[in-house]
Amino acid sequence: MTTTLYRATYLHTPSSPFTDAAALHAQDDGGLLVEGGVIRAVGGYADLCAAYPDVPVADLRGGLLLPGFIDTHVHFPQVRVIGGLGLPLLDWLDQCALPEEARMADAAYARGVARDFVGGLVQAGTTTALVFGSHFAGAVDELFTEAARVGLRCVSGLVVSDRLLRGELHTTPQRAYDEGRALIERWHGVGRSLYAVTPRFSLSASEGVLDACGALMQEFGDVRFTSHINENTREVEVVRGLFPEARDYLDTYERAGLVGRRSVLAHNVWPTDRELGAMAEHRCTAAHCPCSNSALGSGFFPLRRHLDAGVHVSLGSDVGGGTGFSLLKEGLQAHFMQNLMGEAGVALSPAHLLYLATLAGAQALGLEGQTGSFEVGKQFDAVYLSSAPGTPLDAVFRHASSPERALAAAFATGTPADVARVWIGGDEVHTRTARQMA
Numbered sequence: 001m002t003t004t005l006y007r008a009t010y011l012h013t014p015s016s017p018f019t020d021a022a023a024l025h026a027q028d029d030g031g032l033l034v035e036g037g038v039i040r041a042v043g044g045y046a047d048l049c050a051a052y053p054d055v056p057v058a059d060l061r062g063g064l065l066l067p068g069f070i071d072t073h074v075h076f077p078q079v080r081v082i083g084g085l086g087l088p089l090l091d092w093l094d095q096c097a098l099p100e101e102a103r104m105a106d107a108a109y110a111r112g113v114a115r116d117f118v119g120g121l122v123q124a125g126t127t128t129a130l131v132f133g134s135h136f137a138g139a140v141d142e143l144f145t146e147a148a149r150v151g152l153r154c155v156s157g158l159v160v161s162d163r164l165l166r167g168e169l170h171t172t173p174q175r176a177y178d179e180g181r182a183l184i185e186r187w188h189g190v191g192r193s194l195y196a197v198t199p200r201f202s203l204s205a206s207e208g209v210l211d212a213c214g215a216l217m218q219e220f221g222d223v224r225f226t227s228h229i230n231e232n233t234r235e236v237e238v239v240r241g242l243f244p245e246a247r248d249y250l251d252t253y254e255r256a257g258l259v260g261r262r263s264v265l266a267h268n269v270w271p272t273d274r275e276l277g278a279m280a281e282h283r284c285t286a287a288h289c290p291c292s293n294s295a296l297g298s299g300f301f302p303l304r305r306h307l308d309a310g311v312h313v314s315l316g317s318d319v320g321g322g323t324g325f326s327l328l329k330e331g332l333q334a335h336f337m338q339n340l341m342g343e344a345g346v347a348l349s350p351a352h353l354l355y356l357a358t359l360a361g362a363q364a365l366g367l368e369g370q371t372g373s374f375e376v377g378k379q380f381d382a383v384y385l386s387s388a389p390g391t392p393l394d395a396v397f398r399h400a401s402s403p404e405r406a407l408a409a410a411f412a413t414g415t416p417a418d419v420a421r422v423w424i425g426g427d428e429v430h431t432r433t434a435r436q437m438a
């Protein structure tokens with residue numbers, strides 16, 4: 001079993017800065033002892049070095065070591081259509097996303113997209129992702145296969161819909177159940193893969209399809225659930241018309257038994273107070289996707305209302321409605337948008353951004369015992385940020401007055417080009433090449 005002592009400036013949030021003012025832990029010259037991919041000891045480098053004098057040292061000084069990022073909302077079939085700017089949600093789906101999603105019927109095409117997608121995630125420092133899969137079971141197999149090859153922690157599933165999209169993306173309740181069941185049996189709990197039951201959104205999923213999803217959730221107790229909610233005002237209006245008996249958008253999922261501790265609902269830009277109260281009671285998560293909300297003009301995420309109601313919030317890139325895989329960029333955009341909301345916004349510190357990009361995602365997925373922070377017993381999932389000499393971020397890293405200042409700069413200006421090395425369960429899954437640094 002390999003044992004390594006990593007020497008680095010590291011930061012992590014073992015608790016939530018939204019409830020614990022001392023949540024951010026930083027070590028200027030820190031040590032992490034990793035044995036067989038698991039963190040066995042943490043602390044100052046000098047202390048660990050004295051305690052474990054024979055263990056080989058990996059010297060990561062000069063940059064920042066953070067827990068691997070956790071993206072709780074990202075679409076596998078959309079990596080090649082990033083950048084469809086300027087359209088509202090329903091037009092963007094129609095013109096940009098869905099034509100590409102139809103191409104995923106071809107498994108060979110899907111295999112290429114899976115390589116682009118998983119590569120994009122790990123190069124951005126993402127070590128765990130809750131992924132919207134494809135409408136085609138064969139393409140979902142390609143995604144899980146590629147994620148397993150690379151070593152990504154991948155939570156994903158078959159996307160199901162039976163109305164209002166393109167015909168070739170529609171299924172039936174029975175097929176949704178049968179194909180979902182087969183995929184769960186093939187992938188759930190295998191290696192680092194987990195299954196998420198995934199109706200696209202209530203606009204495109206009839207009660208029958210939502211009930212089929214509910215049946216899978218009942219039968220397989222620990223699979224996850226994900227979908228979209230309250231993203232765009234026009235979408236909310238259409239859903240209201242389609243479900244006249246439902247109290248609101250959330251209720252369309254609640255009635256099918258889909259909302260609980262392991263449910264992640266993306267966006268929630270336009271929630272009612274009833275929905276926020278119910279989400280807190282269910283202990284489900286809202287995945288905030290700030291770049292997507294900006295690019296599609298969906299609106300400002302009411303973070304203050306979520307926090308006041310006690311709703312758990314995590315971060316998602318929402319590629320390809322979002323603009324790329326970097327959770328550093330999502331953190332910065334979240335910060336910008338809250339600033340622009342004035343009194344209604346939440347002042348997000350670097351500690352908040354780090355928490356949202358790491359432990360908050362692990363908690364959303366019920367994986368906080370395994371990942372999201374550098375605590376003894378957790379997997380060594382980590383991202384090492386180190387900038388090319390001469391770049392502004394390198395200058396900050398060399399001269400920052402504290403690790404927290406360096407962390408703020410990483411969110412302000414860091415990109416995937418600054419991601420030098422990435423580990424998942426102790427396995428190095430990405431090592432930047434000279435070309436990627438340029």
Ligand SMILES: Nc1nc2[nH]cnc2c(=O)[nH]1
Nearest residue numbers: 075097200201228318321
């Ligand atoms: N942002 C976003 N919202 C959706 N709602 C339903 N499908 C999608 C999607 O692909 N992207």
Ligand SMILES: [Zn+2]
Nearest residue numbers: 073228266318
């Ligand atoms: Zn989405």
